[in-house]
Amino acid sequence: MNIILDASPLGIGFYHRKAQTGVSRVAEELLKGLWQASDIDLSLAASTHLPETMRYVRQAFNGSMPPFVNTAGGRLSARLENALLGPFEAGSLPSKAIRQVAYRTRKAFNREQGRFRVTQFPEGAIYHSPFFSIPKSVRQIPTVQTIHDLIPILHPEWFPAGEQTVRQVIEALPPTAWVTTVSQATKDDFCQYTGFDPARVVPIHLAASPTLFHPVADEVQKQAIRQQYGIGETPYLLSLATFEPRKNTDHLIRCFVKLAKSGEIPADVKLVLVGTKGWKFDRIVDELSRHDTLRSRLVVTGFVPDEHLAPLYAGALGFVYPSLYEGFGLPPLEAMQCGLPVIVSDIPASAEVVGDAAIRVPPTDVNALCQAMLTLIQSSSLRANLSAKAIARASQFSWAKFIQRHIELYKTIAEQA
Numbered sequence: 001m002n003i004i005l006d007a008s009p010l011g012i013g014f015y016h017r018k019a020q021t022g023v024s025r026v027a028e029e030l031l032k033g034l035w036q037a038s039d040i041d042l043s044l045a046a047s048t049h050l051p052e053t054m055r056y057v058r059q060a061f062n063g064s065m066p067p068f069v070n071t072a073g074g075r076l077s078a079r080l081e082n083a084l085l086g087p088f089e090a091g092s093l094p095s096k097a098i099r100q101v102a103y104r105t106r107k108a109f110n111r112e113q114g115r116f117r118v119t120q121f122p123e124g125a126i127y128h129s130p131f132f133s134i135p136k137s138v139r140q141i142p143t144v145q146t147i148h149d150l151i152p153i154l155h156p157e158w159f160p161a162g163e164q165t166v167r168q169v170i171e172a173l174p175p176t177a178w179v180t181t182v183s184q185a186t187k188d189d190f191c192q193y194t195g196f197d198p199a200r201v202v203p204i205h206l207a208a209s210p211t212l213f214h215p216v217a218d219e220v221q222k223q224a225i226r227q228q229y230g231i232g233e234t235p236y237l238l239s240l241a242t243f244e245p246r247k248n249t250d251h252l253i254r255c256f257v258k259l260a261k262s263g264e265i266p267a268d269v270k271l272v273l274v275g276t277k278g279w280k281f282d283r284i285v286d287e288l289s290r291h292d293t294l295r296s297r298l299v300v301t302g303f304v305p306d307e308h309l310a311p312l313y314a315g316a317l318g319f320v321y322p323s324l325y326e327g328f329g330l331p332p333l334e335a336m337q338c339g340l341p342v343i344v345s346d347i348p349a350s351a352e353v354v355g356d357a358a359i360r361v362p363p364t365d366v367n368a369l370c371q372a373m374l375t376l377i378q379s380s381s382l383r384a385n386l387s388a389k390a391i392a393r394a395s396q397f398s399w400a401k402f403i404q405r406h407i408e409l410y411k412t413i414a415e416q417a
Contacts, residue, residue: 001040001410002122004069004138006129007031008046008114010060011053014090022330023148026182026206027130028060033403035066040407042066043122047114047132051078051102055085069122071115077106124417126410132165133172142413143177145169149327149349150189151246158246158324170194178413180204180406182328185348204405205353207397208334212306215339215391216314225311229301234268236299237373238316238340240309240331241275241323248322248345248363249273253298255369260294265377272299274312313338318376318383324363326350332358333397336390341383343372357393358386 009027034042044066046053054075057065068075081102088095116137121127127134128144152159152166173179173194179201181187187203190196216222226232237256241247256271304312313319319335319342326349332342333353344350345363354360359376361368375382 001407001414002043002125003034003040003410004043004045004121004125004127005031005034005066006047006127006132007044007057008048008050008053009131010056011046011049011051014052014056014059022206022328023131025209025330026146026148029207029209029399029402030128030130030406031060031066033399034406035061037403037407040410041122043069043125045069045114045116045127045138047129047135050074050114051081051085051099054078055082058082069116069120071117071120074115124414126413128406129169131169133169134174134177136172139172139174139177142417143174144180144409144413145173145177146180146182147186147190147327148182149186149325150193151325151327153193154189155246155325158244178202178409180409182206183349183352185352186327188348202405202409204402204409205397206328206330206333207399207402208330208337208394209306209399210337213310213313213334213337216311218311222311222315225308226315228308229272229299229304229312231270231272231299231315234270235266235317235377236270236272236315237318237320237377238272238274238313238335239320239322240273240304240335241321243273243275246324247275248324249275251364251366252320252322252369255366255373256298257294258366259370259374260297264374269317269377270297270299272301272312272316274301274304274309276303309334310338313340316340318343318373318386320369320373321345321350322361322363322369323347323350329353333394337394339387339391341376341386342390343369343376353397355393357389 007027009024013024034040044057050070054068084098085095116135118138118141126142126144127138130146134143134145150166181190181201181203184203187201191198191201239252241249243249259265313335319340321332321344323329323345325347329350332344332350335342336357342354342358344354344358344360346360347363351360359372361372
């Protein structure tokens, strides 16, 4: 089967490592899995950021790699830009300057690189976009669109006013398209909001990378990570999320502070917050600033690369994720795969992921979250029990299953074409 995958989310992350979010991880796993599948002939598209996407793919494959289906002019322009960028580090000033000049030149001459001619596509091709809108020029062939969540539409108060990506994706969706969602919860939201035919919407669960997320028994490695991020030798609870209203981090801080001030938890237990600044980050800063006397027990690491996360997860007493809304929610699954006891909000997507292998609490209930953290900190037997359950539950999710479900969907589409 000829599959064309829009790889542009990976191009965006090539120069902006902090933009490598869950969407990037999904696109990367899909790209690698389809490339390795014996019954798939894979081509790539870049509906945006073609030079960056081509450079990412060249580096990721380091040799033989899938061809791009963008127009010949677009590919030539992208190769020229990358040739100029080649001698420079991705984040260097010369690199930024060249990219800025190239962008302005394209804009001035109206030369968009994300263009396609369907007549030049492989025969019987299926076009799959794992994030961005399906381009108008390819809607005449079978298409698949991945929907990660409808949060900006259902809860616009959690996003900047200009955030329209999900709405644009839905508006561009032809009625003949197929849709994959990352959870049953997201399928339910999508079908209810759009009225789209549920028979054409297939939920396919995500997974956590086994090479990145696994139990770590090496105490030296865990100690080194604790020192690197200013945690020290004391026990800690861990949370990982972009610092934005939807992730409910200010609620978590208030609950931890309440426990700390009450003296119900040991005086050396810390709360470690991993993540990058998001919209309305000032809410988190304000919450932290209210508790100067406990500031040493609130550790904010900022961005942590994937390769450091497993020992950071494994060294914690537990993982706390009080998000108000999720399409899937990868961090709890990653934590569980590392053998970490987990506390999550009792919202549909999170419940779908963790099952009965985690403590679930109402997302805004202060007493419930405080009690969950207190119990977890105090009970080593509970932590051991939840750790075993977490590993067993996480084993039900895999990228191999994720890829196979997609291939099965492509076969269904090809048979009906």
